[in-house]
Amino acid sequence: MFQQLVRAFAILMIVAIILVTGPSRAALAWTPSLGNPDCPHGAAHISTACLLYPSTGTFYDIYAEFHNNHMYVDPSLIGSPYYAHTNHTLWLYSNSPCQAFVEVGLTWGFQGQNVYTWYWGYRPLNGTALAWQAWPFGQNVYPAQNGSNHSYWVAYDPNSQEFTTAIGDSTGNYRVGWAVGPSSGMGYGGCIGQAGLEFSRVTDPPDTRFQSDTFDLTPLWFRNTFSTGGAPWWQWPNSYSWISFPCGQPQNYVPYCLNGTYNGNAYWADNKLNQ
């Protein structure tokens, strides 16, 4: 009991100091890093993940679940000239070199629009890239930021040589896009998987016009064999955790930070537009 009182008193004292000095002045000086080169897609703690698979290997499915949590980009940044957006995405690289990709996820600011929406896209090594809004649960029905859980899946079928992206809920999976395979420069299966939160703009101090909750990506699975009867799933073998502007560093309350995040010593920074 005494220890609890001491702890509560210490917390109140620290809070008082922060209130007096202001959160920005209480922050430590630091510089955003360039992100982790193994997982350039970037992300926040827990939501960050990166699958590094042997270059001689192939995997056929990557799978994750996460909730429709809060993300927001101020409309003044979405249009010209910023073209800003944020997204939470499951991502599969393919081909050799391992640079073709398929991605599927949630985004705010898609194609300059002030909406929270599902999307998918792909880019072959030599060919035409496609980005497309996705409505897996009905035409023109945008997702709600209601914390509902959804599954995300990118799969490669070696028989049809096609990549499929799907978004699911408790009622099943809904195919949202196809990308034709090696004949169009997409490759045979996957070589690297990534998942996480991405911001097109990171500033110091944090820009309140960009906000996002933590996206709790669980589970993160993949399959390295293909079977129409269902091959075993494996956990992603490794992951990284970064967060730029985590709560507490330099700001300690939303919307001035990405909330619910690990206050770590590795940071994700803008890998996208260098704004």
Next chain:
Amino acid sequence: MKRLLASFGGLAAAIAIAALPAPQMSTQSPSGSQGGGVAAATATPTLIPAVGAPRATMIPTPLPAFPPAPVIQPGSVTPAFTREQALAYARDPGSGAKSISQIDAKLTTIGQFFRAQGQPETVSGLDPSTLIWIVSISGDFQMPIGHGLREPWGALVVDATTGKALGSLGDSKAPAWVTALPDLGR
């Protein structure tokens, strides 16, 4: 008071989080490059079986069925969102066009759009008879995928009824299948 509560809550959360174990960091050395994909690591990871099963079945639902789309003659349609409006939309850099040396718009349907790419007409889940503008832009076009992928050619795909952007294309030059699409617009 709100600020006090927010600060207290944030601090309490930070203290709780600080008590958590440190995140696991990979022991593999960085091997990739930024912006253009990454090289695969060569070390063999230890595979850990997944616990449980995917929450949803991994069998995608069948593609939706729509009635056959009516045949539309080229140059016969003036949609609610006009060609001029589509061009103006695409000229805004906020739509992805960073610089424009050439721009033109072509009216087609979603069904034709996906069929020309070798995909099912209903792959998007939208009615394949939906009219869309494909606004082709030569110059510098940025897409909302691939870390802000930029290409010397791009196309903004806009719903020709609502005026909303549905998606985009990007390539080193206009693909032959886009060039070959008939323009249904008047």
